Amino acid sequence: MVWNWQQEGWPEFTWEQRKLVRAEALFIENAGVLIGVSRHLDADDQYALRIELMSHEAVDTSAIEGEPLDRDSVQSSIRRHLGLAGDRRRASPAEAGIAEMMVDLYEQAATPLTEEVVFRWHRWITNGRTDLVDIGRYRTHADPMQIVSGALHAPKVHFEAPPSSDLPTQMQRFWHWLERTAPGGSTPLPAVTRAGIAHLWFESIHPFEDGNGRVGRALSEKILAQGLANPVVTGMASTLLQHRKAYYAELERAHRDLEITAWLLWFAAKTLEAQQRTLRQVEFVLDKARLMGRLRGALNERQEKALIRLFAAGPEGFKGGLSAANYMTITGATSATTTRDLAALVDTGALTRTGTNKATRYHLNIAIMPLSSLGEHDIA
Structure with missing residues (x-):
């Protein structure tokens, strides 16, 4: 060669x-x-x-x-x-x-x-x-x-x-x-x-x-x-x-x-x-600032901690979404408190909910810009 x-x-x-x-x-x-x-x-x-x-x-x-x-x-x-x-x-x-x-x-x-x-x-x-x-x-x-x-x-x-x-x-x-x-x-x-x-x-x-x-x-x-x-x-x-x-x-x-x-x-x-x-x-950081600003004073310490942890995961978020078990691990909350906290976060528009029962997952209520994998034919 x-x-x-x-x-x-x-x-x-x-x-x-x-x-x-x-x-x-x-x-x-x-x-x-x-x-x-x-x-x-x-x-x-x-x-x-x-x-x-x-x-x-x-x-x-x-x-x-x-x-x-x-x-x-x-x-x-x-x-x-x-x-x-x-x-x-x-x-x-x-x-x-x-x-x-x-x-x-x-x-x-x-x-x-x-x-x-x-x-x-x-x-x-x-x-x-x-x-x-x-x-x-x-x-x-x-x-x-x-x-x-x-x-x-x-x-x-x-x-x-x-x-x-x-x-x-x-x-x-x-x-x-x-x-x-x-x-x-x-x-x-x-x-x-x-x-x-x-x-x-x-x-x-x-x-x-x-x-x-x-x-x-x-x-x-x-x-x-x-x-x-x-x-x-x-x-x-x-x-x-x-x-x-x-x-x-x-x-x-x-x-x-x-x-x-x-x-x-x-x-x-x-x-x-x-x-x-x-x-x-x-844009994700900008959306984070807007969301946290809108919710200022409306979150308890546990909810704020969980949202910060979700934002730290970046635009891709938690793989598969945030579960109740994740929330309990992050915050140390009991099962009953976790249920109330997550329901309140959905009600305030901070999170969206998908699935039911044990498959329930929560996601940041932010529109994430889609990524496109560009090839040579896309730019030539």
């Missing part, structure tokens, strides 16, 4: 920009809608939303790599990095490290993307690792950098990156291209196109001993934000996690050619889908 970096002309990718014109326009339009809707949130809700988005991205970008993290621990760590009061939940080194990277990504979205920024991210996401030689710097080992799967005796090689000895030259080209194609550069590229190329290029070089996926996704996030007049983090990791198998398959396919129109169309579709998810989260 001849990989893209081994082909004549590397790293001069080619693509059909005309096929991406609509996606680029939709990206700018969606970002404007997102900013506009966010302005309806008060300062506290805006800050809470940012923390929520950061924690989701941190957990989901790690989950793509098969590393499960505790969302509450990550969120607690993010709050500490922001100087906010919170619980004293103990975070693992991995949770604390990815939290710190997300805070840097979100808080410094508009600042230049440099080699030192990427090195800093790598140090954070490898926090606590003792099995790596090269942390916060490019890999130096002589062994081939391969992405493999399958049994040890018969591994399948999905990709092999350039040797470590080539990295200084490879990365120098990459950083020069990023500078040249930036919004204020000599040959600027549209945001989605630039982010898609950068992500593929970075993953093709695979410059670190480990953590290339997480750093590469953060890199594309920052590039997308820099392509907007008012930088907004898109929230790609959660969407890519939903399409994890396809994500890996598309990267593997793109590693074999320098003509990357198909990859860019796929990446653009997932970028627009990610914007949908983020907008959905913003």
